[in-house]
Amino acid sequence: MKALQIAEPGAPEGLALVELRDPAPGPGEVLLRVRAIALNYRDLAMVKGAYPNTPTPLIPFSDACAVVEAVGEGVTRVEPGDRVATLFHQAWLDGPPTAEKLSRPLAQGAPGMGRELLVLSEEGVSKVPEHLTDEQAATLPCAALTAWRVLFEDGGRLAGETVVLEGTGGVSVFGLQFAHAAGLRTIVTSSSDAKLERARALGADYLINYRRTPEWSAEVLRITEGRGAETILEVGGAGTFPEALKAVAVGGKVGVIGMVSGMPNAVDARSLIRSNARLAGVFVGSRAMFEAMGRAIAFRGIEPVVDEVFPWADAAAALRLMERGGHFGKIVLKVG
Amino acid sequence: MKALQIAEPGAPEGLALVELRDPAPGPGEVLLRVRAIALNYRDLAMVKGAYPNTPTPLIPFSDACAVVEAVGEGVTRVEPGDRVATLFHQAWLDGPPTAEKLSRPLAQGAPGMGRELLVLSEEGVSKVPEHLTDEQAATLPCAALTAWRVLFEDGGRLAGETVVLEGTGGVSVFGLQFAHAAGLRTIVTSSSDAKLERARALGADYLINYRRTPEWSAEVLRITEGRGAETILEVGGAGTFPEALKAVAVGGKVGVIGMVSGMPNAVDARSLIRSNARLAGVFVGSRAMFEAMGRAIAFRGIEPVVDEVFPWADAAAALRLMERGGHFGKIVLKVG
């Protein structure tokens, strides 16, 4: 089998296909053949060495669509031929998060997905909706689940409530699709009018070009007749945080999502107190959340937006595209 | 001014228009000119004498659309010319229910709506969405708010979750419209294929004719791949309760709504325990819930379904129609 490996963290161009021995599943494990891998900012950060305790050589990537090739003794959740996604938190199956449940994310406490063949616990995979392509299914584990969790996993509401999506990266585009399907009022920000038009086609109710309107919180307040947005998916980091805190409704929620988009590093607590709002740290979600999301995606026929597909041998080019931010939605590698 | 009054509870045909003195608003009060009144089963029960402590003569009805004619000293929430709905619970403005908040429903602790002119506290009315006719706006205080509360006021979720609507009365049709707007999977039951087709046009995903399929819970379980429905609006009473308890998902919720449809009187606690479900008593809702609902209705452009409009002089005929159950959605009286 082949794997996509980098000897030492550094430039993505150091990623190379290497030969590894084929793995075999033990009791309770499944052997997976990886079909497609979706990129997240975390992959780029890991490849470039931003994660100090990364093992070397490093096989990066966490989000994959795979087919079950074989199952070990006692496996009941899946069978050979099933198409599955690999779950980001291999130990967070259900319930609220705990330190233990967060201790084995893929590519850190558990293996990275840059492989043709792979063994995981049967608990660490879930079947994916049938109407999705392999490339679409690969985008679900981090970006979709993060957006889903912020919107729905501690209470959601009908229309009249407003969600702000910052930019048009993977999490934000999923957030737009989910919020629109749930009848929520959606506001999308971007520096590109072309991207804003793509967002409109996915159901965005209001568009803000933050290049022309850098203080976009004022626009959110205007749209919402002064109330602000009940929910904001904060993926933009240091540049957007102050605006998010001004745009959030009294008693509203700002989902703080940094692993996929770079790190914000300061919060104005004065605004937070005045708004009685919540900042909720969001580091992906559980398997139970993933499966609820899967039922929703299947029922509504939601189609994840895959911007561009690269052969996995061109992983460096794909990571560079994400680094430049030229994409809309997700970038995917085709494996094998 | 005229009022629609019955000297003693009894046959609805005893309702007659009488002359009363025009009222005037005191400090903090508003004078309303009633435009339309929507019927609920409670009105019928009250007219027929099912409520022992009803004052006589009785002016029934609770749900109205009215225009503010004048305001008393210190009023700030509305101004003359505003179009409002009358809130069922005059004392439940916000937060969870308490005995005190439930102590002044219209036509019991507070006046009935069967009047051309009426004085209420400014706290007891709320503005209605502009796109609604007077007749549509009159349907919001009980039926719409009850459905809204069951669906959204202790947590809601995206598609993949299932809602069962029993029949096609006022609460159920609003429940269908709200659930559909929120991307939920909807199942409607009825004894009439014609009504089921009207439900489909409003977005019902699955239809069950309970005349042909009396054990409709089996069908709900089939549709949901064995999980059952996360939420059931239980309006049918004794005949439907056993099916509802079999159809609800483990951990799901049955909203028990009796004031509008007759009273269920037995619950199989064994089923309840096995399902770990909740039965939630629902007696309309608060002003804060009403206003959240109003924003949703406005944003989504939801149109309440008014089945038939009667002149208020024909109130008895309207009540008899409701009694026969021949309607779909709401029956409304035009006042004046």
Add this chain to the structure above:
Amino acid sequence: MKALQIAEPGAPEGLALVELRDPAPGPGEVLLRVRAIALNYRDLAMVKGAYPNTPTPLIPFSDACAVVEAVGEGVTRVEPGDRVATLFHQAWLDGPPTAEKLSRPLAQGAPGMGRELLVLSEEGVSKVPEHLTDEQAATLPCAALTAWRVLFEDGGRLAGETVVLEGTGGVSVFGLQFAHAAGLRTIVTSSSDAKLERARALGADYLINYRRTPEWSAEVLRITEGRGAETILEVGGAGTFPEALKAVAVGGKVGVIGMVSGMPNAVDARSLIRSNARLAGVFVGSRAMFEAMGRAIAFRGIEPVVDEVFPWADAAAALRLMERGGHFGKIVLKVG
């Protein structure tokens, strides 16, 4: 090894010790040596044949304290020598309940505890607080966890809120201890003044002898200045349900707990609607809840109340004592 078995459901006196082959743990499994077994009404009902699909011969009982004797390959949650409780729902580890999680309770989908030696999945046991005796630890899986879940697992509050405990069986006595430790106001009902005095010693704030005061809801309303009790642990069944529905506060919760005390069979939905209360079906709880409860018991030094301990050869006498209702708290069998 010995086991406590009944050939066909019937009189408890049919239970007899038989010889079975010693089991051995497979991968992911643990071998347990049972030390003590606590009785629940469900055991009695099962022995007497109230559960139609019970396999025969039947080895009953679900709640045990055991010591890990050996572990199979790959076990990490426990090691030999650990003292554990057996979890009632072997498949409900975390999160909200689902049909699948409820599908393997002990003595039905999973083995009964009436054995000297026993194999379970490592996932199906949890360590118990050190300050407890084996007999005390055996009482935790059903009775304690049920009380804990009703009180704390969908929101709890400080003093000023009121909890009603019906009688002085296992669930109610745990409910009293937990509620008292959490600073809640507690009201205990019983037909025995002697038992009420024992309840006072455990922290009961108010005592009601329901023989002298059959309409005890009026007394609850008096104590709470008309508000009623925010939480009621309903274990008494048909006889107590109507009083519970009158005693619950507007917006309050009645936890419906039947598996341990006989079955209520009718609910007055009219009361439920008026009170806007919730009836919550409660069928024990999850492993995550068990472990949270264990930390609380350890921190507060709570001592489960064991009323009487029988040698397991005298199981029939122990079940007959429970049947007569003469006990206060829990009845336990000492194994081996």
Add this chain to the structure above:
Amino acid sequence: MKALQIAEPGAPEGLALVELRDPAPGPGEVLLRVRAIALNYRDLAMVKGAYPNTPTPLIPFSDACAVVEAVGEGVTRVEPGDRVATLFHQAWLDGPPTAEKLSRPLAQGAPGMGRELLVLSEEGVSKVPEHLTDEQAATLPCAALTAWRVLFEDGGRLAGETVVLEGTGGVSVFGLQFAHAAGLRTIVTSSSDAKLERARALGADYLINYRRTPEWSAEVLRITEGRGAETILEVGGAGTFPEALKAVAVGGKVGVIGMVSGMPNAVDARSLIRSNARLAGVFVGSRAMFEAMGRAIAFRGIEPVVDEVFPWADAAAALRLMERGGHFGKIVLKVG
């Protein structure tokens, strides 16, 4: 009547007693005779000019215990002779916060409490528990309610859960008393061993002198066996925030309380994401919360800790004491 007024913001020594005309209550209003005023950091900040839009001359202070002297037409909530507290948010009666509900805090959108006589809406006062002195009752509106809300108003739990109280100012001491009464595990930090001993006497389970242990989060993790604290009352600002974010449990909550203690100004979002924790901005609470807290205080006989009482003529000395931080619990002014 006399009032405590400052002509222009500046040194607290500018506060002086002046003569004002006696006010009279209008419809729905109450005339109050102020008995005692409790100090908050906000008062000091306001006197010193940290609030730009403060009207001049300024009559500061928000927390008072008063006796109803007379009532206007239509008042039903209180009667002459009732002893009440003045509610900080005059417009936040119930339900979740909104911009409108937060628009009239005392001494900003509504009058300051530095007066012998005062008129407020009847909606803006609540009766206080009988066992409290006037000085104790004056401490409830901000400090007690803030602590109560963080601990209990979006879910609480039994022992085993851990609360961190930073320092021994008013909010923290109330937090300690409430958490202890609810059976929670409490950890108090302080730079003074003498204050830590006073905290122990109020029920603190663990004490940390942050002068000797500046990285106190490590100690919190040790005490909680690595889990961290489920709830932290963050009153310390910039100096403590990084430790709080390290000390909070995965999925836990940091209540951000700045109005009483100075303003934190940076948050490490990286920690927040890793911990999946929530930062909740807390700006006091609603009247409904106040009344729930009052019932708890009455039931448990909780005694607010009043460190020192000054005649109101010595308000400047009292404010200077608070500024130096030498107190434990609350500082109170006796009026008249």
